[in-house]
Amino acid sequence: xxxxxxxxxxxxxxxxPEPYGQFHHWFDDAVRGGGLEPNAMVLATLDASxxxxxxxxxxxxxxxxxxxxFTNYSSAKADQIAATGGVSLLFGWHRQHRQVIVSGVxxxxxxxxxxxxxxxxxxxxxxxxxxxxxxxxxxGRDELDAAFAHAGERFTGEVPMPDGWGGFRVxxxxxxxxQGRANRLHDRLVYRREERGGWRVVRLAxxxxx
Numbered sequence: 001x002x003x004x005x006x007x008x009x010x011x012x013x014x015x016x017p018e019p020y021g022q023f024h025h026w027f028d029d030a031v032r033g034g035g036l037e038p039n040a041m042v043l044a045t046l047d048a049s050x051x052x053x054x055x056x057x058x059x060x061x062x063x064x065x066x067x068x069x070f071t072n073y074s075s076a077k078a079d080q081i082a083a084t085g086g087v088s089l090l091f092g093w094h095r096q097h098r099q100v101i102v103s104g105v106x107x108x109x110x111x112x113x114x115x116x117x118x119x120x121x122x123x124x125x126x127x128x129x130x131x132x133x134x135x136x137x138x139x140g141r142d143e144l145d146a147a148f149a150h151a152g153e154r155f156t157g158e159v160p161m162p163d164g165w166g167g168f169r170v171x172x173x174x175x176x177x178x179q180g181r182a183n184r185l186h187d188r189l190v191y192r193r194e195e196r197g198g199w200r201v202v203r204l205a206x207x208x209x210x
Contacts, residue, residue: 005097005180010187018199019175019191020064023100026177027062030093042090043069045080053080059091060117066171067102068109070117072134073164081106087170097180104172114166126159127151176204 016022030038039059046052055077061068067089071078081087089102118126131147138144151159172193179187186206191199 003097004182005186006182008096008098008179009181010177010179010189012189012201012203015177015189015201018064019172019177020062022177022191023062023175026093026096026098026100027091029096030091030098033093033095035093035095038091038093040091041067041069042092043077044088044090045077046084046086047076047080048083053077059089060167066104066169068167068169070114070165070167072129072132072162073108073166075134078168081168089170099178101176101178102170102172103174103176104170106168106170109167109169111166115161117167118161118165123159126161127155129162129165130155130159181206 016025027038037058040056041059042054043057044052044054053076057069057071057077059067060070085105085107087104087106089100091100091102093099118129121129127148128151130151131144174190174192176188176190181187184206188204188206190202190204192202194200
């Protein structure tokens with residue numbers, strides 16, 4: 001299976017001066033392009049032994065502070081973040097032949113910010129946060145369904161945010177924007193955070209593989 005990418009380009013002259021502006025530009029293109037869940041991203045972490053783990057999570061906010069997602073703080077991903085801090089995010093927008101790789105450190109966001117987001121979640125999602133002891137072994141699906149039903153009976157009105165649930169913000173030190181080009185001569189621009197603040201943009205040679 002082979003597709004020759006052509007049409008879109010990524011040039012230094014037209015790129016935003018910082019990664020957040022460039023990300024918003026590409027994200028808006030992905031939304032308009034009709035792709036499925038353009039805010040889906042692969043989160044990569046390392047466990048205490050140095051073994052990598054990946055899973056898809058949803059981006060819930062991005063600003064000059066970083067990229068924010070939410071999870072259970074007792075999950076495997078949260079344990080791995082606590083152990084090492086270092087993470088990578090991968091966005092794949094295949095219709096535009098684009099990807100973005102974010103490398104940085106994940107930090108918990110303030111509790112009040114997590115509560116504000118949790119209050120805006122659909123009720124079913126709120127109850128699921130109470131029902132699921134994320135990454136724990138289950139005896140079967142019935143156990144999960146029963147826990148969800150119990151949460152609905154327990155919280156007939158407003159559903160509070162569980163203890164141990166909240167957001168992480170990934171503060172990047174590098175963000176790479178990859179644009180597929182013809183003949184595998186892809187565009188790769190990387191924004192690297194400088195010690196004195198600001199960003200430096202460099203172009204990398206592509207991997208001209210299969």
